Amino acid sequence: MSSIRDLKDFLDHSHSPYHAVANLAARLDADGYTRLSEGADWQLEKGGKYYFTRGGCAVFAFRIPTADPVGFSIAAAHSDRPSFKLKENGVLEGKYTRLSVEGYGGMLIGTWLDRPLSLAGRVQVATEHGAESRLVDIDRDLLLIPNLAIHMNRAANDGYKWDLKSDTMPLFAGADKKATFQEILTEAAGGEILGQDLYLYPRMDAALWGSEEEFISACALDDLQCVWCCAEGFKNAKESASIPVLSIFDSEEVGSSSMQGADSNVLERLIRRICAACGLDADRMLSNSFLVSADNAHALHPNRPEMADSTNAPLINGGPVLKFNANLRYTTDGLAAAIFRSVCRKAGVNVQTYHNRADIPGGSTLGHISMAHVSVPTADVGLAQLAMHSCYETAGTRDSLDMVRVMETFYGLTLTRDEQGFALN
Numbered sequence: 001m002s003s004i005r006d007l008k009d010f011l012d013h014s015h016s017p018y019h020a021v022a023n024l025a026a027r028l029d030a031d032g033y034t035r036l037s038e039g040a041d042w043q044l045e046k047g048g049k050y051y052f053t054r055g056g057c058a059v060f061a062f063r064i065p066t067a068d069p070v071g072f073s074i075a076a077a078h079s080d081r082p083s084f085k086l087k088e089n090g091v092l093e094g095k096y097t098r099l100s101v102e103g104y105g106g107m108l109i110g111t112w113l114d115r116p117l118s119l120a121g122r123v124q125v126a127t128e129h130g131a132e133s134r135l136v137d138i139d140r141d142l143l144l145i146p147n148l149a150i151h152m153n154r155a156a157n158d159g160y161k162w163d164l165k166s167d168t169m170p171l172f173a174g175a176d177k178k179a180t181f182q183e184i185l186t187e188a189a190g191g192e193i194l195g196q197d198l199y200l201y202p203r204m205d206a207a208l209w210g211s212e213e214e215f216i217s218a219c220a221l222d223d224l225q226c227v228w229c230c231a232e233g234f235k236n237a238k239e240s241a242s243i244p245v246l247s248i249f250d251s252e253e254v255g256s257s258s259m260q261g262a263d264s265n266v267l268e269r270l271i272r273r274i275c276a277a278c279g280l281d282a283d284r285m286l287s288n289s290f291l292v293s294a295d296n297a298h299a300l301h302p303n304r305p306e307m308a309d310s311t312n313a314p315l316i317n318g319g320p321v322l323k324f325n326a327n328l329r330y331t332t333d334g335l336a337a338a339i340f341r342s343v344c345r346k347a348g349v350n351v352q353t354y355h356n357r358a359d360i361p362g363g364s365t366l367g368h369i370s371m372a373h374v375s376v377p378t379a380d381v382g383l384a385q386l387a388m389h390s391c392y393e394t395a396g397t398r399d400s401l402d403m404v405r406v407m408e409t410f411y412g413l414t415l416t417r418d419e420q421g422f423a424l425n
């Protein structure tokens with residue numbers, strides 16, 4: 001049974017994309033999934049449950065039905081979040097010791113200041129014959145980026161342009177430190193570091209709050225909330241004649257073009273390999289397939305409602321959101337909307353809609369990128385949230401559980417379609 005406490009636990013232990021994927025992999029292990037290697041020969045059996053990871057920060061899970069499959073039911077979400085990445089030679093010595101960091105993705109910078117931070121990610125530790133990938137999460141209040149006092153920055157409340165080469169360097173130590181940063185990092189890694197992908201994260205745990213605990217605030221709700229909802233729905237779903245695929249990509253916040261992003265070959269290759277191993281025709285299978293691209297959406301803002309479209313402004317806890325854009329920054333078309341609405345109807349869950357205000361260019365997401373590699377009807381959906389790309393974002397508790405039900409329903413249905421329409425059974 002999926003619970004908000006479990007979502008909170010997942011968020012509190014997923015301080016980097018690598019940790020989120022490791023947590024998902026551990027859950028799949030506990031549920032009896034077989035871990036595959038991309039470099040091995042795949043022997044897939046009917047009724048089998050499988051997954052593999054790529055790059056340590058993307059994970060793909062699927063089950064082979066016992067009945068003859070007719071298509072794929074795919075959900076996609078992303079493991080990464082905007083943050084600051086530690087640079088190489090990232091220690092700035094002086095009267096204070098600071099770290100040198102570089103922005104990853106489009107964060108709301110001011111939210112990162114004046115709060116305890118630490119570092120999490122993955123390192124490559126030297127071994128006799130090469131290197132071993134290890135997770136690192138320095139689990140203590142280690143760093144902080146201090147604001148400039150209002151007396152030294154009188155314009156701070158009038159719109160301030162951050163100077164990224166100086167304003168955002170986290171403070172690590174005063175003059176009399178006992179251990180160098182490199183010593184602390186090497187100890188956390190347990191050996192000599194040959195390579196690193198380490199990101200700042202804020203030290204606050206997720207909070208359930210509001211008059212009825214209707215809100216959840218946490219780091220990286222975009223997109224770990226959807227990751228968790230898709231993973232729970234995937235896990236809970238009954239068998240259908242569609243092959244259920246859970247795909248958690250990395251690199252969405254920087255354009256998806258990495259080895260494990262939506263703009264890589266990973267999903268298409270997965271589909272081809274499943275079909276080859278099961279004796280299925282991939283092109284015919286794809287003609288009965290559907291992709292739900294799940295990435296959070298902007299809720300109507302309580303203080304700035306004028307920023308939203310007048311008739312397509314979703315509310316927190318109003319249900320999952322279908323996202324539309326005439327220029328296909330969101331892929332949802334009439335067919336994909338009808339398929340997703342039908343799934344929500346079967347799940348008994350309300351569905352909302354989102355358009356950008358016509359004069360405000362919006363973001364983009366996984367859907368139109370994965371569409372170029374796996375061309376199936378795709379709905380861009382998400383959960384309504386506030387303060388997207390703040391280091392501490394806010395969304396709805398009830399929405400989370402509603403989305404689990406929708407994804408569980410989606411994965412339990414068999415889609416068939418042709419040019420005349422579709423059926424979901």
Ligand code: ZN
Nearest residue numbers: 222223295296
């Ligand atoms: Zn996102």
